[in-house]
Amino acid sequence: MRNWPLFELSITTPRLELRLPSLDDLDELGDRAAEGVHEAGYMPFLFPWSDVEPVQRARNTVQYQFRSWGEFTAASWQVEFAVVYEGQIVGTQGIMAKDFPVIREARTGSWLGQRFHGQGIGTEMRRAVLHLAFAGLGARHAVTEAFEDNHASLGVTRKLGYQEDGITVHDRQGKPVTTHRFRLPRQDWTESPGFEIHNLPKCLPLFGLET
Known part of the structure; x- marks a missing residue:
């Protein structure tokens, strides 16, 4: 466009492609969300968008993508990549930042269709956006956060070399739950x-960066 x-803009890895979704991709992404992204009775997200009926979960997913497109500015941006594995959309991997040209810090967040868990896809798609952050955009730090009982996310974070960066207590569906914060400095990132x-240079002005 x-x-x-x-x-x-896209990122390719040995097994995956990460790209902004087309409208057809959004339909498939909604299908993945409708199928389920976590076990029943457990909530890994601060905002419980997945705690609804499957049809609404699919619509929430599509609307979230539309909002991220419409609200994108150099001062506050969010890119939600569709993750493609063996020709299927399997989830999303997001990277977002505020005042990035000055602060050079990016956050990440993701979800993966439940039937694709346990195959190392979550680690590989996080590596992909870290590659974009550090090698592509010149980030100084990457940060992330996960609930203390989200063992899969915590495992990926620790595997990739992040350092503990404190805790926060949140209200999760009426109960206090602790999240662990993590920070990965550029010098600790391993390419x-x-x-x-692919096709990053023409996108750099949108991020407030020079080509």
Whole structure:
């Protein structure tokens, strides 16, 4: 899309492609959400968007993507990549920041269709956006946060070399729950072979960065 080059931005890894979703991709992404993204009775998200009927979960997913497109500015941006594995949309991997040209800090967040858990996909898609953050956008730090009982997310974070960065207590569906914060400085990031960023230069002005 000539006037919004983010739709041409993608990241490829040995097994995955991360891209902004097309409308057809959004339908498939909604299907993944409707199928389920976590076990019943457990909530890994601060905002419980997944705690609704499958049809509404699919619609929530599509609307969230539309909001991220419409609210994107250089001062406050969010890119929600559709993750493609073996020709299927399997989840989303987000990267977002505020005042990035000055602060050079990016946050990440993701979800993966439940039937694709346990295959190392979550780790690989996080590595992909870290590659974008550090190698592509020149980030100084990447940060993330997860509930203390979200063992899968915590496992990925620790595997990738993040450092503990404190805790926060949240109200999760009426109960206090602790999240752990993590920070990955650029000097502790290890570049992975086979990870490539495509069509980034024309997108840099949208992030407030020079080409």
